[in-house]
Structure formats: C-alpha cells, structure tokens
Amino acid sequence: MSYFSLRQVSKSYESQTALHEFSLELAKGEFLSIVGESGSGKSTLLRIAAGLMTQSSGEVWLGDQQIQNPKQKLVAGYDEIKLIHQDYHLFPNATVEENISRPLMNYDPEYKKLRVKSLLEQLGLEKYKDRLPRQLSGGQQQKVAIAQALAVEPEVLLLDEPFSHLDTIQKHKLIFELKEVLRESGTTVIFVTHDLDDALRLTDSVLILQKGKVIQKGNSRALCEHPKTRYVARLFSPINLIPDRLDNYIRPADVRLRTKGELLGHVIDQRFLVHYNSLLIRLRNGGQVWEVDDPARKYEIGDRVYLHFDEEKVLVLKG
Numbered sequence: 509m510s511y512f513s514l515r516q517v518s519k520s521y522e523s524q525t526a527l528h529e530f531s532l533e534l535a536k537g538e539f540l541s542i543v544g545e546s547g548s549g550k551s552t553l554l555r556i557a558a559g560l561m562t563q564s565s566g567e568v569w570l571g572d573q574q575i576q577n578p579k580q581k582l583v584a585g586y587d588e589i590k591l592i593h594q595d596y597h598l599f600p601n602a603t604v605e606e607n608i609s610r611p612l613m614n615y616d617p618e619y620k621k622l623r624v625k626s627l628l629e630q631l632g633l634e635k636y637k638d639r640l641p642r643q644l645s646g647g648q649q650q651k652v653a654i655a656q657a658l659a660v661e662p663e664v665l666l667l668d669e670p671f672s673h674l675d676t677i678q679k680h681k682l683i684f685e686l687k688e689v690l691r692e693s694g695t696t697v698i699f700v701t702h703d704l705d706d707a708l709r710l711t712d713s714v715l716i717l718q719k720g721k722v723i724q725k726g727n728s729r730a731l732c733e734h735p736k737t738r739y740v741a742r743l744f745s746p747i748n749l750i751p752d753r754l755d756n757y758i759r760p761a762d763v764r765l766r767t768k769g770e771l772l773g774h775v776i777d778q779r780f781l782v783h784y785n786s787l788l789i790r791l792r793n794g795g796q797v798w799e800v801d802d803p804a805r806k807y808e809i810g811d812r813v814y815l816h817f818d819e820e821k822v823l824v825l826k827g
C-alpha cells in the first residue's frame with residue numbers, strides 16, 4: 509500500500525532537465541536509497557519531495573494529502589517531511605539540548621522535555637547536552653542536526669548525503685545507529701548518495717538515478733548480478749571488457765588465474781586488500797589492462813598469467 513509517492517515529477521531549470529517523469533511509491537516505514545552521480549538530480553528530487561521546491565510538473569502525496577509546493581503554500585515545507593543535508597544549520601549560541609528542543613517551541617513543555625531526553629539518549633548525545641555546537645566534532649554536530657529534524661516526529665525523513673563530512677568509520681557507525689532509531693520510530697526514509705556502499709548500509713533496496721531518470725531499481729543482489737548498464741555494474745566493482753567481443757564484460761572476482769590457456773597477460777601492479785590481492789594485468793593482445801582478484805595471493809608483478817572465466821558470468825552491457 510503506497511504511503512509516500514512521487515508521481516511523474518519533472519523539473520527543468522531554464523533549458524536543463526534535472527528530473528524527468530520521476531515516479532516512486534513507498535510503504536509506511538519503508539527505507540529506500542537513491543544512488544546517483546553528481547548532477548543526477550538527487551537534491552532536486554528531495555527538495556521537491558519535501559515541498560521546498562516547485563516542480564515543473566507532477567505530484568507528491570503523503571497518504572491522502574497532496575504536498576503543496578512553495579508556489580501553493582505560504583510557509584514552504586512540512587513538519588511531516590523533514591530534509592537533512594550535509595550543510596546543516598545549528599544555532600551557534602544554543603546548547604545541544606536547546607538546539608534539539610527549538611522545533612518543539614509550541615509543544616506542551618512536559619512532552620518537549622521527554623522528547624528531547626529521549627532523542628539525546630537515542631543518539632548518544634546526553635553527555636554533550638550542555639555544549640555549544642562549536643565544542644562538538646563534525647559527527648556529533650551532524651547527530652544534533654538529525655535529532656533536531658526528528659524532534660517533531662516526522663513521518664518521512666529525507667537524507668541528502670548528510671554524512672559526507674564524516675570519516676568512513678564515523679559515517680558507518682552513524683548510519684548503523686540511525687537505522688535503529690528510524691526503524692523503531694517507523695519513519696519512512698529516502699537516503700540519497702553517490703556511494704553505493706553507504707546506501708547498502710542503510711537499506712538493501714536501491715534505486716539508481718542517472719541524468720534525472722530511473723535507470724534501475726532492486727535489491728543489491730539483483731542489481732549486482734543483473735545490472736542494466738555499465739554505470740550500474742561499476743557501482744559494485746570495476747568491469748573488464750572482453751577483447752573482440754562487443755559489450756561483453758567480466759568482473760575482477762569472476763576471473764580465474766591459470767598457468768595455461770588462451771588469454772595471456774602479465775601482472776603490472778599488485779595491491780594487498782583484506783580478502784585478496786588486486787592485480788592489474790596487461791593483456792598481450794591489444795595491451796588492454798584488466799583488474800583481477802587473486803584470492804590465493806599467488807602472483808607477483810612481472811608474472812605471466814592466463815585468464816579464464818565462465819560464460820555464465822559474462823555481463824552484456826550496452827549503456
């Protein structure tokens with residue numbers, strides 16, 4: 509049953525189309541990640557979804573309420589739909605506790621107190637509650653911005669790359685913590701990012717956006733095993749073009765290294781990774797370079813190797 513939906517939403521800036529007939533249906537409490545490269549229309553999409561930008565055409569619905577855009581509504585935006593982006597704005601002279609309670613100004617004081625206490629606990633911010641934003645790390649400040657957005661208990665949370673200022677370890681920890689908080693509250697979530705790994709840490713359900721259009725939607729396994737385009741395939745790993753075969757590619761993990769065979773190359777680079785060595789291999793015919801996994805860590809720079817692969821692992825990718 510659809511709860512939050514975008515219906516044929518398009519947006520053009522002057523002559524440029526940023527979003528083209530974009531449609532989406534989410535059930536209550538569903539999480540979806542949208543992955544797209546820079547300029548693919550992710551921020552435009554979320555601003556329209558939050559009622560903060562006027563679309564050129566199409567509609568946004570939350571339950572049976574049509575979301576009004578800034579041309580239709582005096583004060584743009586909704587408490588039910590909150591957007592968090594990387595450039596959050598905290599009140600610099602207010603403490604963490606005051607920042608979180610600010611959106612609850614008109615609420616019952618007793619409710620406000622309990623809600624802020626609960627958010628401080630959920631996001632692990634109790635010990636910082638009396639600090640000013642400048643006395644916090646980037647990750648802690650981002651948590652305060654998230655708590656501030658959650659204060660009014662939004663039905664829908666839209667996350668626009670809000671973790672991009674954080675280092676990888678901090679980011680993964682925050683995504684994990686946030687996932688628990690949002691699951692518990694039954695919030696419907698759309699997370700946009702250019703990083704597939706971040707997306708898959710929050711949810712297994714991913715939509716790929718390119719040049720304002722939906723390229724593919726599915727769970728990680730379906731997208732990885734049956735990518736529709738080279739861009740989707742490359743989000744998971746590099747892909748190697750098979751010589752003399754049009755649009756045929758093979759992933760580094762699907763290549764086996766042997767001492768005999770037909771496709772000959774030699775190792776020109778080697779990287780130590782957690783579960784395998786990653787090799788760069790220059791093919792003898794044509795000089796093309798393949799990236800190949802060496803799980804046995806057997807081969808060294810300069811070695812001659814023959815490359816094998818199963819036909820069923822070959823990806824045929826046109827776009």
Ligand SMILES: Nc1ncnc2c1ncn2[C@@H]1O[C@H](COP(=O)(O)OP(=O)(O)OP(=O)(O)O)[C@@H](O)[C@H]1O
Pocket residue numbers: 521522524525526544545546547548549550551552553702
């Ligand atoms: N105010 C504007 N005026 C004109 N063009 C714009 C405007 N805002 C965005 N665009 C264009 O619309 C397209 C989509 O932009 P948008 O910011 O939605 O993409 P994005 O996927 O969020 O990018 P990024 O990941 O870099 O933030 C881009 O080509 C951008 O140049």
